[in-house]
Amino acid sequence: DTGVSQDPRHKITKRGQNVTFRCDPISEHNRLYWYRQTLGQGPEFLTYFQNEAQLEKSRLLSDRFSAERPKGSFSTLEIQRTEQGDSAMYLCASSLVLVFGNEQFFGPGTRLTVL
Amino acid sequence: ILNVEQSPQSLHVQEGDSTNFTCSFPSSNFYALHWYRWETAKSPEALFVMTLNGDEKKKGRISATLNTKEGYSYLYIKGSQPEDSATYLCAFTSGGYQKVTFGTGTKLQVIP
Numbered sequence: 001d002t003g004v005s006q007d008p009r010h011k012i013t014k015r016g017q018n019v020t021f022r023c024d025p026i027s028e029h030n031r032l033y034w035y036r037q038t039l040g041q042g043p044e045f046l047t048y049f050q051n052e053a054q055l056e057k058s059r060l061l062s063d064r065f066s067a068e069r070p071k072g073s074f075s076t077l078e079i080q081r082t083e084q085g086d087s088a089m090y091l092c093a094s095s096l097v098l099v100f101g102n103e104q105f106f107g108p109g110t111r112l113t114v115l
Numbered sequence: 116i117l118n119v120e121q122s123p124q125s126l127h128v129q130e131g132d133s134t135n136f137t138c139s140f141p142s143s144n145f146y147a148l149h150w151y152r153w154e155t156a157k158s159p160e161a162l163f164v165m166t167l168n169g170d171e172k173k174k175g176r177i178s179a180t181l182n183t184k185e186g187y188s189y190l191y192i193k194g195s196q197p198e199d200s201a202t203y204l205c206a207f208t209s210g211g212y213q214k215v216t217f218g219t220g221t222k223l224q225v226i227p
Contacts, residue, residue: 004158033215042121042204042217043159056214091158102147102213104206106158 004107006092012113013082020078021110025094032075033104034067035091043091049075050097082114119207121218128195129226135191136221138205142186147208150179150190153220154201162190162203195225 005024013019025032030051035043046065047057051072064082069075079086089111093104119140128134140148147166151159163172168183176193192199202220209216 035217040219042202042219045214045216048214097213102208102215103149103161103164104215105161106151108158 004092004094004105006090006107006110008110009108010111010113012115014115015082015084017082018078018080019082019112020076021090021092021112022074022076023092023094023107024074025092026096026105027073029094029096029105030072031095031097031102031104032069033093033095034075034077035093037089037091037109038087046077046090079112082112084114087112087114119205119216119218121203121205121221123221124219125222125224127224127226130195130197132195133191133193134195134223135189136203136223138188138190138207138218140186140188140205140207140216140218141209142184144209144211145183145186145207146210146213148181148183148188149206149208149215150188151204151206152201153204159204190221192223195223197225197227199223200225 007022033048034046037043049069064080067077089109091109092107095104122137149164150162153159163179165181170181172179178191181188202222204220205218207216
């Protein structure tokens with residue numbers, strides 16, 4: 001296993017289009033997190049899963065955002081009717097919650113640009 | 116909403132100087148405090164995880180301390196090198212569901 005992977009790495013879309021990103025966590029990790037990072041800010045929590053259950057979703061997240069982790073392995077994050085304000089780096093991280101400290105391992109991110 | 120703050124937001128130091136940053140976090144319902152190093156165009160990389168009050172961790176020229184009672188952690192870099200240039204993020208994990216909240220980071224630039 002080479003770590004957390006994300007696809008695509010870059011996405012350019014027009015306002016109003018739907019986009020979907022994929023995250024493949026480290027295989028034995030039971031936790032999967034999605035974050036958004038904009039220029040000059042730290043990662044902002046969006047949502048996280050433990051196995052296939054979505055345990056929390058940020059109140060900052062609009063209804064246009066939805067995430068799934070159907071089999072407790074990979075996850076998808078979909079943004080419907082994209083807006084220019086959605087332009088950001090979308091990071092995925094995974095962890096094994098039973099391990100000391102619950103360290104998260106990050107993927108390379110998907111950079112979204114909405115024109 | 117949990118408040119995790121880092122200071123300074125950015126700093127420039129000369130090569131060879133030592134420096135330190137602060138992360139402040141809620142002092143209640145503490146589970147863990149992580150420090151990450153994030154270089155441009157790369158993924159954040161974990162430096163330290165600390166869970167006990169008074170913890171001190173060291174990796175080469177970088178070290179960190181933790182005070183859970185007062186809700187702060189310091190990250191120290193001794194003899195800064197240009198390759199230390201990065202954004203340093205702290206992340207607070209609360210107990211229970213172990214939700215992680217990141218600070219906004221300290222962007223360090225080491226000038227050769």
